[in-house]
Amino acid sequence: MNKTKIKITNLYKIFGNNSKKYISSVRDGMSKDELLSKYNHVLGLDNINLNVEDQSIQVVMGLSGSGKSTLIRHINRLIEPTEGTVTVDGEDITKLNKMDLLEFRRNKTGMVFQRFALFPHQNILDNVQFGLSIKNLDKSDSIERAMYWIEKVGLTGFENKFPNQLSGGMQQRVGLARALATDPDILLMDEAFSALDPLIRTDMQDQLLELQKNLKKTIMFITHDLDEALKLGDRISILNGGKLVQDGNAEEILLKPADQYVANFVKDVNRIKVLKIKTILDQGGERANSNPTVNVNDSIENCLPAILESQSGLNVIDEKNNFVGSVSKNKIIDILQKSKD
Numbered sequence: 001m002n003k004t005k006i007k008i009t010n011l012y013k014i015f016g017n018n019s020k021k022y023i024s025s026v027r028d029g030m031s032k033d034e035l036l037s038k039y040n041h042v043l044g045l046d047n048i049n050l051n052v053e054d055q056s057i058q059v060v061m062g063l064s065g066s067g068k069s070t071l072i073r074h075i076n077r078l079i080e081p082t083e084g085t086v087t088v089d090g091e092d093i094t095k096l097n098k099m100d101l102l103e104f105r106r107n108k109t110g111m112v113f114q115r116f117a118l119f120p121h122q123n124i125l126d127n128v129q130f131g132l133s134i135k136n137l138d139k140s141d142s143i144e145r146a147m148y149w150i151e152k153v154g155l156t157g158f159e160n161k162f163p164n165q166l167s168g169g170m171q172q173r174v175g176l177a178r179a180l181a182t183d184p185d186i187l188l189m190d191e192a193f194s195a196l197d198p199l200i201r202t203d204m205q206d207q208l209l210e211l212q213k214n215l216k217k218t219i220m221f222i223t224h225d226l227d228e229a230l231k232l233g234d235r236i237s238i239l240n241g242g243k244l245v246q247d248g249n250a251e252e253i254l255l256k257p258a259d260q261y262v263a264n265f266v267k268d269v270n271r272i273k274v275l276k277i278k279t280i281l282d283q284g285g286e287r288a289n290s291n292p293t294v295n296v297n298d299s300i301e302n303c304l305p306a307i308l309e310s311q312s313g314l315n316v317i318d319e320k321n322n323f324v325g326s327v328s329k330n331k332i333i334d335i336l337q338k339s340k341d
Ligand SMILES: Nc1ncnc2c1ncn2[C@@H]1O[C@H](COP(=O)(O)OP(=O)(O)OP(=O)(O)O)[C@@H](O)[C@H]1O
Pocket: 015, 016, 042, 043, 044, 062, 063, 064, 065, 066, 067, 068, 069, 070, 071
């Protein structure tokens, strides 16, 4: 288990001119609707508590207006909390003065938006170098670093082109390269892939996962799309009306939805396809020679033939062929039964 990178504690955000005044009413249970109709203030976040593990991908989901962007913007304090704290590496960033906040944003966080937010009159190289200009690198180091990231996102040869000469997917790669070029610990991605065509989107998801294997950033990733959430998220937080209604891994979200709202989100998901062996793995134990062996990254669907021929379950190995644990046959049968609901 990694350490906590970002810790959000009792975080409230009320939008309006007199937001502090309504904190106690909200704490006493005043609803978002009532706050709006009676006092013309908007409840953005309602007592959020969340720990984001270092080097993990934390997905945030929820319907439009549920508070996703508001939450992610608290991490680099583009939005000031009405109450509560956000700590990064143990440091309370809600207490940083202006200078320290700027330093923090520059050095620790990178942001990727839905609309790529590139500078139209600068070429790709300059767009990627954008965050480096304030880092006091000399020109050749800055170019070298930008070119490295341009290559990493597969855009070598396009460095002298302008954004409008690139497709949406390519522009989003530039956005990603720009965010990564400053080498931030934390990547904040707000619907970063939502404007892309499905195929390109899948491609970007794969690329992000591939990069993350080595980069090991802490990524907060907002999406509307459950498949994307399940594919990318080590953990998934679900917001409803500014409240965090569930935070869990894919298995918990799919098999134990906390309420009807979450259940509605996941009702059409093909659990067998989406759930991976790694999410239902019982770690450790002994290899059972009578059972077949599968890979930790296999989907349950792919392992169904192995389940059929198994005695009591499956041995599970990682990418390096090391035994990492097992999955019991009963557990899979249980999931199969739940999937029929
Ligand atoms: N600057 C603001 N002033 C007033 N209300 C705001 C402001 N920003 C956000 N809100 C309100 O806060 C709530 C949460 O908004 P937020 O933008 O975080 O939602 P979201 O989950 O990101 O939605 P979407 O999926 O549409 O991007 C909404 O009710 C919204 O109207």
